[in-house]
Amino acid sequence: MKSSIMKYSNSFMTVVMLAIFVVLVGIASGYPAGARFMPFVIGIPAIILGVAQLALDARERWRREHEVADTRSEIEKAEETVSRMVGHHVDFKISHEFMAGVGDEIPAEEMARRERLIWGYFLSFILGVILFGFWVAIPTFLVVFLRFQAKSSWPMSLGLSIGASLAMYFFFERLFRVVLHTGFVTDYLLSLLGR
Amino acid sequence: MIQIMFGSLYAMLTSPHIMGLMLLGVFLGLIVGVTPGIGGRLSIALAIPFVFGMDMVSGAVFLVTMHAVNGTSGQISSILFGVPGDGDDAATILDGYPMAKKGEAGRALGASITASGVGGIIGAIVFAVMIPILEPVVLAFSPAEFFLLAILGITFISFISGAGNIVRGLIVGLYGMILATVGMDPQTGTPRFAGDYLFLWDGLSLVTAVLALFAVPEMIALGIKGGSISSISVEGARYSYRQLFEGVMEVPRHWWLALRTSIIGAIIGMIPGLGSSAAAWFCYGHAVQTSKHPERFGKGAVEGVIAPETGSNSREGGSLLPTLFFGIPGSSGMAVLMGAFLILGIQPGPKMITEHLDLVWTLIWALVVGNLIAVGFLLFICRWVAMLTFINGAKIVPFIIVLVALGSYINEGQWENLVILVGLSVIGYGLLKAGWPRAPFVIGLVLGKIAEESLHKALDLWGVQFFVRPLSLGIIGLIVATIAFAIYKSLRPAKLFGGMGAVR
Numbered sequence: 047m048k049s050s051i052m053k054y055s056n057s058f059m060t061v062v063m064l065a066i067f068v069v070l071v072g073i074a075s076g077y078p079a080g081a082r083f084m085p086f087v088i089g090i091p092a093i094i095l096g097v098a099q100l101a102l103d104a105r106e107r108w109r110r111e112h113e114v115a116d117t118r119s120e121i122e123k124a125e126e127t128v129s130r131m132v133g134h135h136v137d138f139k140i141s142h143e144f145m146a147g148v149g150d151e152i153p154a155e156e157m158a159r160r161e162r163l164i165w166g167y168f169l170s171f172i173l174g175v176i177l178f179g180f181w182v183a184i185p186t187f188l189v190v191f192l193r194f195q196a197k198s199s200w201p202m203s204l205g206l207s208i209g210a211s212l213a214m215y216f217f218f219e220r221l222f223r224v225v226l227h228t229g230f231v232t233d234y235l236l237s238l239l240g241r
Numbered sequence: 242m243i244q245i246m247f248g249s250l251y252a253m254l255t256s257p258h259i260m261g262l263m264l265l266g267v268f269l270g271l272i273v274g275v276t277p278g279i280g281g282r283l284s285i286a287l288a289i290p291f292v293f294g295m296d297m298v299s300g301a302v303f304l305v306t307m308h309a310v311n312g313t314s315g316q317i318s319s320i321l322f323g324v325p326g327d328g329d330d331a332a333t334i335l336d337g338y339p340m341a342k343k344g345e346a347g348r349a350l351g352a353s354i355t356a357s358g359v360g361g362i363i364g365a366i367v368f369a370v371m372i373p374i375l376e377p378v379v380l381a382f383s384p385a386e387f388f389l390l391a392i393l394g395i396t397f398i399s400f401i402s403g404a405g406n407i408v409r410g411l412i413v414g415l416y417g418m419i420l421a422t423v424g425m426d427p428q429t430g431t432p433r434f435a436g437d438y439l440f441l442w443d444g445l446s447l448v449t450a451v452l453a454l455f456a457v458p459e460m461i462a463l464g465i466k467g468g469s470i471s472s473i474s475v476e477g478a479r480y481s482y483r484q485l486f487e488g489v490m491e492v493p494r495h496w497w498l499a500l501r502t503s504i505i506g507a508i509i510g511m512i513p514g515l516g517s518s519a520a521a522w523f524c525y526g527h528a529v530q531t532s533k534h535p536e537r538f539g540k541g542a543v544e545g546v547i548a549p550e551t552g553s554n555s556r557e558g559g560s561l562l563p564t565l566f567f568g569i570p571g572s573s574g575m576a577v578l579m580g581a582f583l584i585l586g587i588q589p590g591p592k593m594i595t596e597h598l599d600l601v602w603t604l605i606w607a608l609v610v611g612n613l614i615a616v617g618f619l620l621f622i623c624r625w626v627a628m629l630t631f632i633n634g635a636k637i638v639p640f641i642i643v644l645v646a647l648g649s650y651i652n653e654g655q656w657e658n659l660v661i662l663v664g665l666s667v668i669g670y671g672l673l674k675a676g677w678p679r680a681p682f683v684i685g686l687v688l689g690k691i692a693e694e695s696l697h698k699a700l701d702l703w704g705v706q707f708f709v710r711p712l713s714l715g716i717i718g719l720i721v722a723t724i725a726f727a728i729y730k731s732l733r734p735a736k737l738f739g740g741m742g743a744v745r
Contacts, residue, residue, distance in 0.1 A: 059675035062668075063412050070419055073434060081431035084422050084693045092415040099408045157465065164464040168457070168642060168666075172659050175646055184643050191639035195464070198636065210640060218647070222294075226647070227656045 057103040064096035167191055179229030185211040246369075249602035253610070259302055262295075263607060266306035267614045273307070274314035275626050284311065285577045286455045287641065289448050289584060290648030298603055300585040305604050306611035308578055309557050313357040313615045316550060317623050320349045332521040332553075336538060336545030343541050347480030351488020352543050353550045354619050356499060359492055360551030361612035363503035364510065364558025365605045371511070371562055372594075372601070379566045379591050384698035385707035387568070387590060389716040391692035394569040396720050398576060398681045400727045407727035413672065414681030420445050421689020428697060440655045447686060448652040451580055453665030454682050456645045458673040461666075464638040485620060491543045498528060498544055499551050506552035510559025524552025558608050565593050565601060568688060576683045583687050 067089050074085035152160070167187070174183035188207035192198040198206070218224045228236075253259050273284040285308055292300035320337035333353060340349035382390070395418070399410025423434045424444035435441035492499050502524035509520040528548035529538045538545045563569040568589035570576040579589065587593075593601055619626065649662045672679050699707040707713055 059671055059677055060412075062671060063416060066416065067419070070434065077426075077431050077433060078429050080428040081426040081433055083428075084426075084696070085419060085433065087696070088415050088419045088422070088689075092412055092419065095408050095412050095415070099412060102406065102408060152465070160465040161461070164461050164638075167464070167639075168461065169663065171642060172646060172663055175650075176656055176659060180647070180650075188639050188643065192636065196633060196635040196639075210643075214643070214647070218651070224651055225654075227650060 057100065057107075060096060060099045060103055064093065064100070067092040067096060163195070167195065175227060175229070177229050177231045179232045180226040181211070181215065182229060182232060184214065245599050246602050249599050250606045252599075253302070253603055253606055259299055262299055262303040263306045263611055264614065266303045267310050267611055267618060270307035270310035270611075271314040271615060271619060271626060274311040275317055283456055283459055283641075284308075285574065285581055286451045287644050287648060289451065289577075289581045290651050292581065292585060295585070297585045297587050298600055301582060301587060301600065301604060302607045304578060304581050305561070305607050308574060309361055309554075309608050309611050310615035311574075312550075312554050312557070313354060313361070313612070314619060314623070314626055316353050316357070317350065317619075317626060320353060320546070321346055332525045332549035333546055335525065336540070336542050339539070339541035340543070340546070345480075345484065345541065347482070347484025348488040348491065348543065349546050350480065350623055351485040351620065352491040353488075353546045354616055354623065355489045355492040356547040356550035357554045358612045358616035359499050360503045360506060360554035361557060361615075362609050363500065363551070364507040364555030365608035365612075366558075367504060367507035367555065368558045368562050368608075369602075369605050372598075375562070375566060376594055379594055381712060382567075382591060383702075383710075383712075384695040385703065385710055386712050386716060388692050388695035388699055389713055389720070390567055390569060391688040391695070393716055393720050393723075394567075394684050394688055395681055396723045397569055398684050399678070400723050406731060407724060410678045410681045413678055414685040416668075417450075417682040417685025417687075418689040418692065419685075420450065421686050422693065427694070438657070440653070440657045443653075444690075445686075446649070446652055446655075446658050446661065447580055447584055449649040449658045449662050450665055450686055451577060451683055452645045452649055453662050454669040454672070454679050455577065456641065457662070457666035458670040458679075460638050460641050460645070461670055462673060463634045466634060480624075488543075489620070492547060495544055495547055498531075499547055501531075502527060502548045502551040503555040506555035507559035509552070510556035511562050520556040521549035521553040524548040554612070558605075561604065561608075565589050565604075566591075568691065570684060576680045576687075580683050580687045588691075 070085060071089035071093065074082040074089065076082075077085075167190075171183055171187040174187060185207045188210060189203050192203035192206055193200060196203075218226060253263075269284070269288075285304055288304060288307060292303055295303070316333045316337065319334045320341050323334060323338040323341075337349045337353060340346065395411065395414035396407070399407050399414055421444070423441055424432065425435075425442050426433050432442050505524055505527060506520040509523060525545060525548050528544045529535045532538065532542075532544060534542075560570070560575050564575045564579050565582075565587075566589065568579070570579045582589065587597070587600065646659060646662070649658045650656065652658065669679060671677075672682075703710070708717065
């Protein structure tokens with residue numbers, strides 16, 4: 047997983063961070079002297095570091111292209127380190143079934159598909175909370191995710207969702223008397239009904 | 242001092258409220274430690290919203306206990322199934338898993354759980370011993386030094402978490418710091434980066450930011466990865482309580498090793514920059530080097546289980562010291578914990594000695610009592626706790642996401658925080674994907690306000706001359722040395738422990 051993640055360009059993140067700091071320093075330059083002091087103290091060095099990081103990214107890319115890569119896994123490297131320390135070869139003997147799954151590359155298209163899916167679930171849930179409130183969004187999200195993403199059975203998905211939602215309702219609304227967001231659409235609909 | 246020391250213990254033990262929270266903290270900490278996909282710092286981040294309304298002692302005891310016992314249960318899956326929970330547990334596998342394969346799973350578990358508890362207790366004792374030694378140093382610090390300490394804190398955590406590239410860590414730390422300036426400027430009353438959004442005038446919600454940077458990216462990644470590790474063989478995972486007891490007795494039998502590695506672990510914890518698993522590996526190495534029969538290591542030597550467990554757990558006590566007294570967390574877990582402390586109103590620094598020494602002692606006792614409870618609990622229930630290793634990660638994800646949304650909202654009761662949560666989560670996930678560290682962000686965010694306040698005070702008192710005060714020069718020297726060492730390290734190929742201790 048991590049190795050798949052690392053394949054993405056570091057420079058992209060550097061550019062994003064650089065852009066954030068440039069925008070924030072730009073906005074701060076419009077503030078009175080006292081107010082812009084701290085954003086400048088932080089933002090200007092950050093911009094300099096961002097530019098330095100771009101240079102480091104370029105150096106890293108150049109090195110990757112010109113050096114013979116160490117293809118050993120992290121476990122193999124650690125084995126060598128510990129073997130040197132102990133004075134004889136140490137086999138970590140970590141479950142082969144487990145290791146077989148570690149470092150398995152997820153193809154880029156599949157990775158992108160899964161990313162879109164999980165982000166879709168997350169964003170839909172947050173949007174659901176804002177529009178329909180916690181007590182509509184929570185059970186709906188849990189049922190849909192457990193059934194279609196985690197591939198649980200319908201009884202399991204429904205049971206877990208209802209059980210967890212009731213437990214949370216009891217905990218927050220009853221025990222701690224926290225009034226949670228009820229949702230703009232729900233509020234509107236309830237107001238139409240005279241509530 | 243003695244009165245505060247034992248008064249804190251008495252107050253803690255006689256408060257059903259605090260003891261109840263401690264039991265809950267131990268239970269949740271043990272569960273979280275063994276559940277795949279939920280690390281120690283994520284559990285602290287998730288717990289922050291729930292401690293928000295608590296008084297500082299109750300909240301801090303709950304969080305410290307939960308954090309301290311995390312590692313105690315983490316090694317169960319390492320020993321029984323050969324699956325490391327995190328970096329610290331990887332060292333325990335070397336001898337723990339071979340012991341289980343030889344039919345000595347109970348002995349290995351008994352030894353590791355007891356060693357972990359002993360390490361946690363000795364770590365707390367080392368912390369306690371250091372208080373009178375460090376008191377004059379802490380009290381000598383002025384606003385000038387606290388501004389520089391904030392910079393040093395970010396530099397250290399950038400060094401630890403940057404895995405060879407300190408620049409990325411510094412950028413992320415400064416990102417946290419600049420977000421800490423969002424809201425009303427205390428000097429001029431100008432709303433900074435807040436526009437007309439009133440909910441931002443009080444500043445960015447720390448809870449939302451921490452959850453967005455840590456919890457959401459982890460959950461998205463876990464959701465993408467999905468699946469469980471249920472295909473692992475449970476061969477060798479069976480044991481009797483008699484075996485377990487034999488394992489417990491291995492710790493007093495190797496008391497000198499347990500004591501040494503506990504002290505080493507606590508000292509490593511006090512030095513920010515040595516990484517989360519360095520203590521475990523260092524103590525393992527120490528056990529090998531001081532053994533008369535080093536050839537047994539890696540093949541099922543019980544000392545190879547005791548040493549890393551005492552070391553990694555005593556580190557927690559040690560790392561509380563720089564966190565509480567200097568505001569420099571030694572690990573990403575401590576960084577999140579420090580953020581939680583600030584939310585509870587606990588301000589790291591000299592006030593911890595002058596005004597809140599009772600709280601410091603309560604936390605020390607919480608470490609001791611929490612570890613004792615955890616060992617007792619775990620010796621009886623580890624057989625069942627181990628089964629949590631097989632939970633399908635995809636089934637945990639929606640529940641954590643719900644808790645994250647609840648946490649983000651409950652903190653301030655503002656739905657707009659959910660929008661901020663999404664925005665910052667995108668950045669957090671980008672950092673995770675690109676392999677950038679996220680721990681410096683928390684430090685930057687929590688230290689940002691302290692740094693700004695201290696900088697203004699220092700400039701008012703001494704002008705720019707504050708940079709040449711002797712203590713300031715010492716801290717500047719440390720900052721420069723850390724950056725220089727990081728650059729030197731990045732230019733050399735990785736050596737011992739390289740890549741093992743990185744925290745993100």
